[in-house]
Amino acid sequence: MTKVETKTVMIVDDEPDVLDTVAQILVTNGYKTIEAKDGQECLDRLREEIPDIILLDIMMPGLTTEEILRAIEKDNRLSGVKIIFLTAIHMPEAEEGGLLASKQVVDFIEKPFTIRRMIDAIEKAICCFQILNVSRI
Amino acid sequence: MDSEEEAFDKIINAIPSMGETGATIDELSKITHLERHTLSKYLSRLRAEGRISYKQIGRAKVWFVSKAPLQHIFRLREEDQTYTEKIFSRILADIPEGVLVLDFDYNIMFMNRYLLALYGDCVGQKYYPAIFGTGIGMGMGMGMGKSFEAHQNQIRGVIEGSLEEIESQVEDKGGRILEIKAREVENPDGSFSIIAIIRDISEKVGREERIKNLSELHRLLGESVNRSYTIDQLCSTILENLRNVIGYDMGDILIYNPENNLLSSFAQIGYPHMEDRRKRNTVDEWERGIARAAIIGKEPLFFVKGEKREGMRDELSYYNYASELAAEYNLQEIYAIPLRTKGEPHGALLILTRHGRVLSEEDRSLLGGISEGIASGIAKIKVEEELRVKANAVEISINSVLMADTEGKLTYVNPAFLKMWGYDREKEVLGRSCTEFWKQMDETGAKDILIAVQEKGDWEGELIGVRKDGSEFKLRLSASLIIGKKGPLQFVAAAAVAE
Numbered sequence: 151m152t153k154v155e156t157k158t159v160m161i162v163d164d165e166p167d168v169l170d171t172v173a174q175i176l177v178t179n180g181y182k183t184i185e186a187k188d189g190q191e192c193l194d195r196l197r198e199e200i201p202d203i204i205l206l207d208i209m210m211p212g213l214t215t216e217e218i219l220r221a222i223e224k225d226n227r228l229s230g231v232k233i234i235f236l237t238a239i240h241m242p243e244a245e246e247g248g249l250l251a252s253k254q255v256v257d258f259i260e261k262p263f264t265i266r267r268m269i270d271a272i273e274k275a276i277c278c279f280q281i282l283n284v285s286r287i
Numbered sequence: 288m289d290s291e292e293e294a295f296d297k298i299i300n301a302i303p304s305m306g307e308t309g310a311t312i313d314e315l316s317k318i319t320h321l322e323r324h325t326l327s328k329y330l331s332r333l334r335a336e337g338r339i340s341y342k343q344i345g346r347a348k349v350w351f352v353s354k355a356p357l358q359h360i361f362r363l364r365e366e367d368q369t370y371t372e373k374i375f376s377r378i379l380a381d382i383p384e385g386v387l388v389l390d391f392d393y394n395i396m397f398m399n400r401y402l403l404a405l406y407g408d409c410v411g412q413k414y415y416p417a418i419f420g421t422g423i424g425m426g427m428g429m430g431m432g433k434s435f436e437a438h439q440n441q442i443r444g445v446i447e448g449s450l451e452e453i454e455s456q457v458e459d460k461g462g463r464i465l466e467i468k469a470r471e472v473e474n475p476d477g478s479f480s481i482i483a484i485i486r487d488i489s490e491k492v493g494r495e496e497r498i499k500n501l502s503e504l505h506r507l508l509g510e511s512v513n514r515s516y517t518i519d520q521l522c523s524t525i526l527e528n529l530r531n532v533i534g535y536d537m538g539d540i541l542i543y544n545p546e547n548n549l550l551s552s553f554a555q556i557g558y559p560h561m562e563d564r565r566k567r568n569t570v571d572e573w574e575r576g577i578a579r580a581a582i583i584g585k586e587p588l589f590f591v592k593g594e595k596r597e598g599m600r601d602e603l604s605y606y607n608y609a610s611e612l613a614a615e616y617n618l619q620e621i622y623a624i625p626l627r628t629k630g631e632p633h634g635a636l637l638i639l640t641r642h643g644r645v646l647s648e649e650d651r652s653l654l655g656g657i658s659e660g661i662a663s664g665i666a667k668i669k670v671e672e673e674l675r676v677k678a679n680a681v682e683i684s685i686n687s688v689l690m691a692d693t694e695g696k697l698t699y700v701n702p703a704f705l706k707m708w709g710y711d712r713e714k715e716v717l718g719r720s721c722t723e724f725w726k727q728m729d730e731t732g733a734k735d736i737l738i739a740v741q742e743k744g745d746w747e748g749e750l751i752g753v754r755k756d757g758s759e760f761k762l763r764l765s766a767s768l769i770i771g772k773k774g775p776l777q778f779v780a781a782a783a784v785a786e
Contacts, residue, residue, distance in 0.1 A: 167774025175744035175768070238772045262776050264767040265744025 157276055160184040160201040162192040162218075163236065164210040172205065172236075175265055181272070189213030193221050200227055203275055205268070208237040208249065219252050232256045232275040236263070294321065294329055299338065302352050309342065309351035335411040340390055385485030389414050391446050396480060405463070405487065415439070420460030434458065438467065445471050445481055456488070464492040500532040501653060505660065512664035518542060518672070521664055522554030529638075529657070530556060533650050536641040537616065540626075541578040542634040542665065550575045550582075550634065557639075559616075570615055573608040578635035580605035581623035587655055590621040592642070617642050624654055626662035633665045687762075687782040691721045693775050695737045707762075707784065709755040721778075725750040725762065740766050740778055749785050761785040 159181045163169045166187070173183045184201055186192040188210050204222075208215045222228050234257040235249070250258065257271040301318040302310045312330065316323050330350060333339040341348040365373060379386055380400045388397035393414045398406070409417035419435060438457040444450035452470040459465050469483035507528040515521035522540040530538060537557035541550045552571065561567045581588045590609035609621050622638040636658060640646060646654075681688050687704035691697050697717050708724060710716055716724075727735060728749055739746045745767040752762040766780035 165773050168770060168772075171768075171770060171775050175742070178743045262769045262771040264769055264779065266767040268770075269744065 156180065156182050157203065157272075158182040158184060158199070158201040159272060160186060160192065160195065160204045162186045162189070162204060162210070163207040164188055165207075168207070168236075172268070176272075179269060189215075189218040192218060196222070196225070196228060201231060203272055204231055204233045205236050205272075206233055208235055208239055215249055219249070219255075222254065223252060229254075234259060234268075234271050234275060236268070237261060291329075294319070294325075295333060295338070297321075298326070298329055298333065299352055302339065302350055309349035311347050311349055315350065340392065340394055340396075342392070385483075385487075387414075387483045387485055389442075389481040389483065391479065391481070393442075402485060405459075405461075414442075418459050418465075419457075442469065442481065445469060456492075462489075463487050464489045497532075497649060497653070501657075504528055504532050504653075504657060508657065508660050508664060512667055515664075515668060516671075518665055518668050519553050521668055523556075525661055525664070526554050526556045529654075533638065533646070533654065534644075535638045535646070536644060537618075537637075537639040539574060539578075539637040539639075540634060540661075541575060541637065543582060543632050545632075550578050553634070570612065573612045573615075574637060576608035577605055577612065577621065577623045578637060580608075581625045581635045582627075582632045585625055585627065587625065587651070587658075588621075588623040589651065590623075592619050612639075619644055620646055622646055622651060622654060624658045626658055626665060628659070628662045628666045631666065633662050633669070636661060684781075685783075689721060689780050689782070691778045691780075693741075693777060695720045695722055695778070697721055698777060704782070707760075707782070708752065709758075715755075721780075723753070725752050725764070727751070736764070736766065737778070740768050741775075744768050752782070752784075 159176050161169055161172050161176070161183060163172070164187055169185050169187060173185050176183050184195050184199055186195050189212050192204070192206070193213070206215070206218065219233070222231065222233070231254060233252070233255045235255065236259050238261045249255070256275045259268060259271055297319045298315060298321075301315055304310075304318065305314050310318075312323060312326060315321075315330075316326050319326065321329070330339065330341075334341065339350055339352055341350045343349075368376065382399065383401065385402040385405070386397070386399040387395060387402055390396050395409050395412055395414055395417055398409060402409075406417060415421055421435075434455065434457045438453075438455040441450060441453035441455055445453055448471075453468070455465075455467045455469075457465055457467060464487070466486045466488045467483055469481050471479055472482045473479055508525060511521055511524040511528070515524060522542070526538045526540060529535075535557070538555070539552055539558075540554045542553045543550050552574070561570065577588065577590075588605060588609075590606065590613065592610075592613045612618060613621060616639065618639050619642045620640045624636045624638075626633045626636055636654070638646065638654060681701050684701060684703055687707045688699075688701040689697060689704055690699040697719055700713060700716055705711065705713065705716070708716070722737060725736075728751060736746055736750070745765075747765045748763070750762055750764050752760045754760065761784065762782050763785045764780055764782045766778055769776045769779055
């Protein structure tokens, strides 16, 4: 039997209830999680561990989303990490702000969202990621 | 000239010699040895210059020397003035406010340079016709308004002694708004005059009016957004409110539909009726062309009739549309403002003025400023409309849909849910725990579903539904947890009768 590799999802959100609930649900669904409550913690944790997916809230205190994205893009170790925005702002606003320009950003989930929508987005991102890896081999 | 001045001096010196009440023309003729006809001519000239005045007593006119000392100072040649008079006359001449002296017969005895620039030399003329273009007691019938009537009453009050000092804001014959402060002053000879300080505050009032109108417009915009349920309703209210502030001739709000890439007019104001349908369509196309150019360019476009424009192809096509539209409606100006919220085009606001009317820089800046508010209002109603449409889809769905809070208490059920579970009204079920409406196939607790959704985020499977009358049915349920901005918000589930 082939052992399915456990995927790691980093959740970055300044709302503790969102952070805890999403992390706990992902663990129940078989994912390994890394939690960060702001952009700085996100970058600090990324130095220690590289996740497959980052669920990133837009508009957190501290570092701006652009600064976080720029730091991730600059780090070659993180080039394969896919980013999914989880946010209360609307997609056109994010588009206007240039946040969707990064190739690593693969989806945009507007709050409120169903867990099913989030799991689907994660699965889709991982699926594409795997196809990409296979094609490289 | 000299002999005339000599005659004037002779008359002015003769008048007081006849006593405090003044002198009649016959008395003056005797003293000055001037013929009655010549004397009458000189008296009129002196009166026009404000140097003397008269009182009508019966059929006779009793002449007296003007009691306005300011006028005396200004009439003197500078070399004849004392040091104090020189200083005083210079201050008065250069003061950036109007100084006016009236006698109690409403004759203008003195006006300084500020007022001379506004009205020309009116010394010797009556106050109301000279400044307001109307006689005493008149005005209301001539559209002068209540403020003019109030001003007349105030001046009368000062003359009659019932008021000591007055302050009015009143429109003059040229449409200027004047701020007039006036009071009674005692002259050195013991007589009384009215001295008035007059300022043209049209610009200040205009600015205040604009600020008032703008804040009112923002209030009305907010109110329109809150009260409007449709975009048409919102656009019509906005155009009407805007017209009260800007005073344009024709206005249009065109809304962009990204689905079919079309622009359609959602409100129009001031357009003449057009019978010819084909022509109407052509005119609509010109308007859409202008609106589209503003939306694509993301900047307001300003067209002035007769102003040649050079530019890119897109700009020229806009210019052509604008020229056609201007010719059709005899327009002077067209201002097209894109309506956008961040990243999203919603449409464009077109403001058109007919020949002879122009939009000021301030008007355009106001329109630019308000456009984001209009766009936000449209965006808000768009979202609400979309939600209402989606809610309708849920309402007519043949599958049951339910929503519950994080404790599992029902907050919403659709009509299909009521039908499937045998209830008539929402009230019968809302607030009850959703676990009362089903049990698990394997007899495990119904609450397990809730726990599963909380832990795993979603759940899908078969259950036994329990109707109002206790009868049971097999159902398939799909439930998911909803996460809001602050954390878990509620559960949403859809159910269908299982095969």
